[in-house]
Amino acid sequence: MLFDRRLATILPATALAGLLAAAGIALSAPADTLAPPDTFIVITDPAQRSAAYFGELSKVLTHPRCTNCHPATDRPRQGDSARLHQPPVTRGADGFGTASLRCGTCHHGANYEPAGVPGHPQWHLAPAEMAWEGKSAAEICIQIKDPSRNGGRSLADLIAHIGDDTLVGWAWHPGGARVPAPGSQQEAKALVKAWVESGAACPQ
Template structure:
């Protein structure tokens, strides 16, 4: 089977499995409070933890957990169903040699099938799997350089606030519910969290 034929068959399968396209996008996935909303919390550590709790509305949304799965198989859609067709993480997070993410998730996706895209579409590293974890567990994990790709807490500001693949979560297209708030609002929360000691909620 040629790669082009395989891609066409996968796109057809996705079109049959996904909800009908062409409908209006779902309403926004909620809002995020600005850092100023937490000014009344006098204790800096408690305020820092509150910033992360607010940010966790994004991190625990399907737009994030689907790509931070507990297994080597991604999930998809608002219901977080297992990815169809069956695909797996692979050694670099971009799929197995027989079925790479880029075969379907091209730079701009494939709109007839409602398939999203990005030049660097991939799963988060297995060390950053947080599907099913508590907010505190995610917080401890996300700021641990041994698990987060060697990033400092300050590096997370740019990763969450500027990375274009992360930014897809707020403009997912089709009938997917966007992550709460905006990427800019999430960046403000990460920055406030980092600047107040990056405390984790209990």
């Protein structure tokens, strides 16, 4: 994509940075923000623009608030440093822990701030086939489009899952000293919707 430097005079700095980073142009975008879909309209190639939407969304999908519960192994991770979960729990057959130590034993219906324990009524690990930890945006994109590796979801289902699911939404309201996922859930929904509607192309 050719970059017209005049864009720097008409786009906000944060939006421009997100555009350039998502388009593969070397410029670091603010890690805690999400550029809106209309930022990418200057990318004239439809496939490149679609891939850029996902590139921006991947700032959420590769964030510890997501990858801690989409781990590469059967052990969840914790905190902004993605340290291994303590106590040393494992996924279990259904993702809710083993029979002797279920996720709900410690993780209740809401965050318990005095002890710094996060909570949600459905607290659990993503299925093993939905592991994102350590993967690139391109790898996650291919994976998330595959119903055998995304929980049997269609592309349309992904819009609702990322944009409306309250467990996913916890990532933006984690409480305590945890760093929330970039942007907001509705901003992420707008990006995944734009990505789906533009052909769901993946970054290279």
